[in-house]
Amino acid sequence: MNRAAARTIPVWAVVPPRCLLLDLAGPTEVLRRANLEQDELRFDLRYVAARRQLPSSSGLQLAALGALPARLPEDAVVLVSGSVDDVQFAPMPPRRDDEADEARIVDWLRATLRPSHQLLSICSGALLAARAGLLDGRACTTHFGLLDALRSLAPDARVCDNRLFVEDGNCWTSAGVTAGVDLLLHWLSRLAGPACTAAVARQLVIYLRRSGSDPQLSPWLEGRNHIHPAVHRAQDAVAAAPQQDWNLAALARQANTSPRHLSRLFNEHAGMSVPDYVNRLRVSLARELLQSTRLDMERVAERSGFASARQLRRAWARSNAAPPQQARHRD
Structure with a gap:
């Protein structure tokens, strides 16, 4: 270090x-x-x-x-x-x-x-x-x-x-x-x-919880209340570089397992599919960029791992009623 x-x-x-x-x-x-x-x-x-x-x-x-x-x-x-x-x-x-x-x-x-x-x-x-x-x-x-x-x-x-x-x-x-x-x-x-926080919690073998004032679980923490090492390895890889092209085969290599087995493990232990997990983290990163920078939508989409602003908006709409532009005006 x-x-x-x-x-x-x-x-x-x-x-x-x-x-x-x-x-x-x-x-x-x-x-x-x-x-x-x-x-x-x-x-x-x-x-x-x-x-x-x-x-x-x-x-x-x-x-x-x-x-x-x-x-x-x-x-x-x-x-x-x-x-x-x-x-x-x-x-x-x-x-x-x-x-x-x-x-x-x-x-x-x-x-x-x-x-x-x-x-x-x-x-x-x-x-x-x-x-x-x-x-x-x-x-x-x-x-x-x-x-x-x-x-x-x-x-x-x-x-x-x-x-x-x-x-x-x-x-x-x-x-x-x-x-x-x-x-x-x-x-x-x-x-x-x-x-880093997810890695620390995993090493301590504890759940990551949020404050009682937070109405929703952060996508960075969601799906990590388990102890399966292969799924954690894949999740760590996505969290460290959400912008990377994380298809199922690439994540399976990170997890040292087959793509089919990793897909089954994700649904069993994380409670969601691999694409869902990747997209939720990318949407969360896009939200952070919208709130903390003045980047336009295309640059936000690029930095958060989406191919285009249109793709970002589609993924955003699956979990948010308001459009992504409104995130810029939130405290």
Whole structure:
């Protein structure tokens, strides 16, 4: 990997007292895996806390934790993981130490985070962010068992029920435990693209889900809630280069199987035919180009893998009531 050409994104993972280990390990594993799946971005992950050593929820001791830095670079990302309550936490240190450590984290968040920083809050980490005043006026969420506590701590926030995660500007919050992985995958897709995100999720052997506010499943993720390696190899190839001429024979070579067998596997595991999958990804790419560029329809069609604008419009009409031109006017 050519690290010299990669953009480095500094990420500070804040470890609270009584750390719920999965809140920390799940999201950071997404970033570790993303460093292996692509060359353009490198996530420089650092663990910081109010003290150098803390027990985790599973009893594993977390050691050599860094100090909360006095200042952060302008492009810093701060990931605040969650903690468990006293009843669930067997190796609990004295409560007064926990309260003092939490207060130090809250003071640090309040004093250090700026509008240029990205805040990613996992599970009950939202309570620390709320105490620091970072959720005031924002939409946010947390573990379902802590929603009332979040409302109490942040009365000016718009606390959302029944959501995996909520995005509000540079402040993203997630629901409980594994929802932190969903948040990180969604955030990763914004930075590294859907192909990288799909590859990370596949390596972690998890489903890719969307936010509760999204009415439809993204075509980049649709049909990938399976674990068949041959189908994933074909899907990875299409996601990496939708513009390529992906006929059944070419994809079968990528999947190391026969065209007939790949066609059967796609229908069984992806729930759609190979041409349907290719066209859905190409339409999705065309939508992104229409929303983010001023290219004319012929160039959009060419870049997204269609032979002509007419072919793009026909494929578009199969899944969209409005014509593709209207995509340019959407927020």
